[in-house]
Amino acid sequence: MSMRKISFGKAINEALHQEMERDDSVFIIGEDVAKMGGDFGVTRGIWQKWPDRAKDTALSESAIIGLASGAAVCGLRPVAELMFADFIGVAFDQLVNNAAKLRYMFNGEVSCPMVVRAPTGSGIRTAYHHSQSVEPWFMNVPGLVIVAPSTPYEAKGLLIASIRNEDPVIFLEHKSFYSIKGDVPEESYEVELFKAEVKREGRDVTIVATMSMVALAEKAAEKLAEEGISVEIIDPRTLFPLDKDTINRSVAKTGRLVIAQEGPKVMGFGAEIAAMVVEDVFEYLKAPVKRVTTMDVPIPFSPVLEDYVVPTDVDITEACKAVVEF
Amino acid sequence: MSMRKISFGKAINEALHQEMERDDSVFIIGEDVAKMGGDFGVTRGIWQKWPDRAKDTALSESAIIGLASGAAVCGLRPVAELMFADFIGVAFDQLVNNAAKLRYMFNGEVSCPMVVRAPTGSGIRTAYHHSQSVEPWFMNVPGLVIVAPSTPYEAKGLLIASIRNEDPVIFLEHKSFYSIKGDVPEESYEVELFKAEVKREGRDVTIVATMSMVALAEKAAEKLAEEGISVEIIDPRTLFPLDKDTINRSVAKTGRLVIAQEGPKVMGFGAEIAAMVVEDVFEYLKAPVKRVTTMDVPIPFSPVLEDYVVPTDVDITEACKAVVEF
Amino acid sequence: MALLKERLLDLYYKMVLIREFEEVMDIYAKNGTIPGFVHLGIGQEASQAGIVDALKETDYKYPDHRGHGVSILCGTDRKLVMAEIFGKGTGINGGRGGSMHINDIKVRNMGFNGIQGSTTVTALGTAFASVYKGNKDVSVIFMGDGTLGEGACHESINMAATWKLPVLYCVINNQYAISTHYRESHPQKQLATWADGYGVPNEVVDGNDVEAVVEATERAVERARNGDGPTLIEYMTYRWQGHFAGDPAAYRPDEELQEWKNKCPVKRTKARLLDVHGFPEKILSDIEKKVVDEVQSMLKFCLESPEPDTKEALKHVYAGFGEEI
Amino acid sequence: MALLKERLLDLYYKMVLIREFEEVMDIYAKNGTIPGFVHLGIGQEASQAGIVDALKETDYKYPDHRGHGVSILCGTDRKLVMAEIFGKGTGINGGRGGSMHINDIKVRNMGFNGIQGSTTVTALGTAFASVYKGNKDVSVIFMGDGTLGEGACHESINMAATWKLPVLYCVINNQYAISTHYRESHPQKQLATWADGYGVPNEVVDGNDVEAVVEATERAVERARNGDGPTLIEYMTYRWQGHFAGDPAAYRPDEELQEWKNKCPVKRTKARLLDVHGFPEKILSDIEKKVVDEVQSMLKFCLESPEPDTKEALKHVYAGFGEEI
Ligand SMILES: Cc1ncc(C[n+]2csc(CCOP(=O)(O)OP(=O)(O)O)c2C)c(N)n1
Ligand SMILES: Cc1ncc(C[n+]2csc(CCOP(=O)(O)OP(=O)(O)O)c2C)c(N)n1
Numbered sequence A, B: 001m002s003m004r005k006i007s008f009g010k011a012i013n014e015a016l017h018q019e020m021e022r023d024d025s026v027f028i029i030g031e032d033v034a035k036m037g038g039d040f041g042v043t044r045g046i047w048q049k050w051p052d053r054a055k056d057t058a059l060s061e062s063a064i065i066g067l068a069s070g071a072a073v074c075g076l077r078p079v080a081e082l083m084f085a086d087f088i089g090v091a092f093d094q095l096v097n098n099a100a101k102l103r104y105m106f107n108g109e110v111s112c113p114m115v116v117r118a119p120t121g122s123g124i125r126t127a128y129h130h131s132q133s134v135e136p137w138f139m140n141v142p143g144l145v146i147v148a149p150s151t152p153y154e155a156k157g158l159l160i161a162s163i164r165n166e167d168p169v170i171f172l173e174h175k176s177f178y179s180i181k182g183d184v185p186e187e188s189y190e191v192e193l194f195k196a197e198v199k200r201e202g203r204d205v206t207i208v209a210t211m212s213m214v215a216l217a218e219k220a221a222e223k224l225a226e227e228g229i230s231v232e233i234i235d236p237r238t239l240f241p242l243d244k245d246t247i248n249r250s251v252a253k254t255g256r257l258v259i260a261q262e263g264p265k266v267m268g269f270g271a272e273i274a275a276m277v278v279e280d281v282f283e284y285l286k287a288p289v290k291r292v293t294t295m296d297v298p299i300p301f302s303p304v305l306e307d308y309v310v311p312t313d314v315d316i317t318e319a320c321k322a323v324v325e326f
Numbered sequence C, D: 001m002a003l004l005k006e007r008l009l010d011l012y013y014k015m016v017l018i019r020e021f022e023e024v025m026d027i028y029a030k031n032g033t034i035p036g037f038v039h040l041g042i043g044q045e046a047s048q049a050g051i052v053d054a055l056k057e058t059d060y061k062y063p064d065h066r067g068h069g070v071s072i073l074c075g076t077d078r079k080l081v082m083a084e085i086f087g088k089g090t091g092i093n094g095g096r097g098g099s100m101h102i103n104d105i106k107v108r109n110m111g112f113n114g115i116q117g118s119t120t121v122t123a124l125g126t127a128f129a130s131v132y133k134g135n136k137d138v139s140v141i142f143m144g145d146g147t148l149g150e151g152a153c154h155e156s157i158n159m160a161a162t163w164k165l166p167v168l169y170c171v172i173n174n175q176y177a178i179s180t181h182y183r184e185s186h187p188q189k190q191l192a193t194w195a196d197g198y199g200v201p202n203e204v205v206d207g208n209d210v211e212a213v214v215e216a217t218e219r220a221v222e223r224a225r226n227g228d229g230p231t232l233i234e235y236m237t238y239r240w241q242g243h244f245a246g247d248p249a250a251y252r253p254d255e256e257l258q259e260w261k262n263k264c265p266v267k268r269t270k271a272r273l274l275d276v277h278g279f280p281e282k283i284l285s286d287i288e289k290k291v292v293d294e295v296q297s298m299l300k301f302c303l304e305s306p307e308p309d310t311k312e313a314l315k316h317v318y319a320g321f322g323e324e325i
């Protein structure tokens, strides 16, 4: 495959172009996704090529998600954009009570192959209505799939896999990633859904990290390596349903778990991981599990406040040391 | 206090009457809550006494919650009813992005003392849109309070405390409870928020159970007592923010934890409890934590299907035995 | 313009069928055999039968929660609809949905939804797919007067009107949302005028006059098929029962109910068949007997049907993950 | 009926103040001093200043996300508004909200909300409280043309119209929602006619004519205060900048922008003060100079202000739990 460095945003854009090219049933819909190419520029060039398959809508998130699910039942493959993941709140019912349950409702006779792309997370100084981590709102809803890439390579391959997947996918794009570059093949490819990735192998402690936390975990791992602590990093990539085995196996090996998570601690996705581990591999646990998370507050605007409430690599390093020294 | 037996629904009704009597700023609003007295009859008699303080609305849950939060900021104390907790989906944004964050937004200069009453849970054969357990959707949202009584006594006292509380409260009423009777004082009283209740003391295993699961846990405890296993039962009563101490202390004592929860397992409220325990009192844990929950599916209609997916006292008994024998 | 008399006769059969079906459901709901809530359409037969009659099988139909009648007229084997209401394993959705959730994709019954207003936006998707694929299937939403309060209705009609999607909003105005009269929760005298705000053609029809129902619906469906966009029709009618089987409906005056019973859509059609079209009484009473037999045989099927296999509860959550991969 | 000339002169001051304030914000947003997104109101000064001028301090005001101008006219110490935009500890909300979230309960600036449409239903609550308490304060919602797409708008106007709540819907139609022209996302020629569907009085006014803005708004406010219910006014205007400071706004024709620059509301008011009311040039240029000084002194305050204390981030999440019990 011919690799070159492109940005996370461009990788997603390329995935969309290639899937639109490959499959006539794929279309995009959302606010300003067509003519302007998206608020973050991710859908550029699609409307120009396929004007009938790129729809700018009114500010109507329920209608966007509702339309997508109805179209999906008819065999189309909508890729809807929510300008910010936070806006999922006004379309919550459509995802939780409709898209997620359609297949079950129809006794398995239909499926709902739609993707909802949603820029998520904090860090770009947009305060509490444009900085939330929404995955915990949906991880208790069977029928949904939540995907969260942390590299341009994954972004492209996971989006392609999501579009081809038969169930409704919430595709989280960390908004701090868009301009970050990485190796991405030119060709179309899938990165397998429902499969965690071991980003670094290690012996002493497992860090489960996702999206923006992966790079911090890697930084922490480097520092810990200097101190003789060997860290294994696992990125679930699909947050729901979860690849339990990969995580459980790693924790069984290292005996220690730190979860690095953006978003408030209580009932963050780390809660599920910690609970799973203490249920499934308790006998291997040598130390308490630790969750390194955003503080339990709305995300404030001012950079000094935002930086204060969001976890850092130092927090991860310290958590790892604490569990190793336990 | 003069006790007598009244139903869970009547206890809530009495709390409303007494608070309306005491405080002019309390009013009720919702679909069919005024003239008819509520779909489950919980608000009976209020409109007849205070016609201007009981409002029947259109089917407009966002408007109901929005109105309540705006009125609360003006110093009123709305008690809104959602006919079923599931309908919170169409008002999700109003709770998560507005009510929950108002105080923070206004730099502490306002508060939002509102209560949203919401009949929750499964068991009355109403399928997947009228049987959900919604608490996990909200437990990651700082600023909200989630209250969940399991007896008529608690229902009255917790509702009164919720109305007097300064923050937005989601008050969950398990819909299978409405006609169940219990001892309730005639007088007005508060049951403290943010305080778990030890429902039964024991030595060998702690069960954390809430709402419908409390009675099942008690049944399980009786059976286990016959086999010489001593069970401690804790009902958090306020699910969020949680009374961590009471739970942690109990688990530190018994060394074993079973969580009995209605609603799908993944990222149910049991996830947070298990995670907290393995973080905070790991060294006392003698066995894996076990979660006894509804299966990870939408709640089906047919009684045989619904009963199959919802946990039973036998499931709880077995989980307790498993952790004791570990 | 009146309907051909053969068509009216057939509609009579369908209305009598709904009436009988619902009366039997009422009995079995009240005696506890049917679990959960059951919302009956007695009194609304003309609107239910008339609208479906104006559609093709390939049109996408979104019945409301009072939708047994619509569901038995869409082409599904009727006993499977009834079995679903009983929660049996033979039900059209395997018993997972019950009375509030009957779907059948084969005949494009897109199902009722427990969240009022929700289908108004789902229907945008099936309508969009019709345009996308270049076929002419119309998406038809049945909705109560009360349902019009939901925000989703606005997002739906706004988008449908802007994009001229083939959507038909059928507002079945039975005047109450549970206990609340529509004049207490909406500012309009007639709800149809709400569509004026979007420039969407709309009309009010007598929902108990099956011929008027068919004709207005056909006009609107025609418009949608021709690419002229959505229409909203308000069908004025009344539900004889309470909100659900067992609701005493104390919130409404007895005289009002009596007045509407006098406007019974079934009787009215019968009178027309007898008086205007000159059908002999016997033909009509044969239809009535046939319907009783038909419903009894469905009932027998349901009562003898097995409960669902518990394992079914775990199926069909995902198409692409777990069991069904 | 024209405004008294002293009032118009004062409005001129306010409009010039908004213009200058926003131009300075533009510079500091583009040079990176101000973090995050900044939505500027340049071009919309007549609507912003005129609407606020028609209100009392006790009226509840819900500015939209383009609401700096409204926020500096509500009675808040203006430098604290600017400090909030800079995210400083001295900001009116302690820097926790920034440009997109400026509130001040003391002057009943109820704040902008990052979720478009959300305040339309919150405003029902303040309006309801006015009725409940028997006072006459009106709840005034500023909202863009695009925002009218949200379902909440329907639930809001439906309830306000039914209950005749004292609500005023101020639709600031600057014609675009980011890149999307309102005629591409809404079916109406003029959005005001949407209110016809609810029987809510509505009108379209020239949003660049501050006198027309004040007059229409005062009429509507009067109606609300008298218990006659909501009104919707559509103010036709244009934003000169892109959606946010830095957006090149490539989606719209240059000529269109030029055309609207020719209709500059500030220049237009100035011309009227000079030509019709005969104010000497000097009085106006003094105002302009005074405004420059005023804004510079706010700016100085902001730049010298300390960052927030990090501990502040943890405060005010709950009133009745934790720290603040
Ligand atoms: C979002 C939502 N809100 C409330 C309900 C509860 N509910 C079910 S039916 C109903 C009344 C509906 O009235 P209408 O639309 O007029 O239909 P009808 O029952 O009269 O046929 C209500 C309030 C619901 N199912 N979903
Ligand atoms: C619910 C929601 N959807 C989308 C957005 C993103 N967004 C912010 S402003 C905007 C355009 C708003 O247009 P309009 O209402 O006309 O106001 P204008 O920016 O023109 O002043 C959009 C799409 C949002 N903040 N909230």
Ligand SMILES: [Mg+2]
Pocket (backbone or CB within 6 Å): C144, C145, C146, C172, C173, C174, C175, C176, C177, C178
């Ligand atoms: Mg009705």
Ligand SMILES: [Mg+2]
Pocket (backbone or CB within 6 Å): D144, D145, D146, D172, D173, D174, D175, D176, D177, D178
């Ligand atoms: Mg605009």
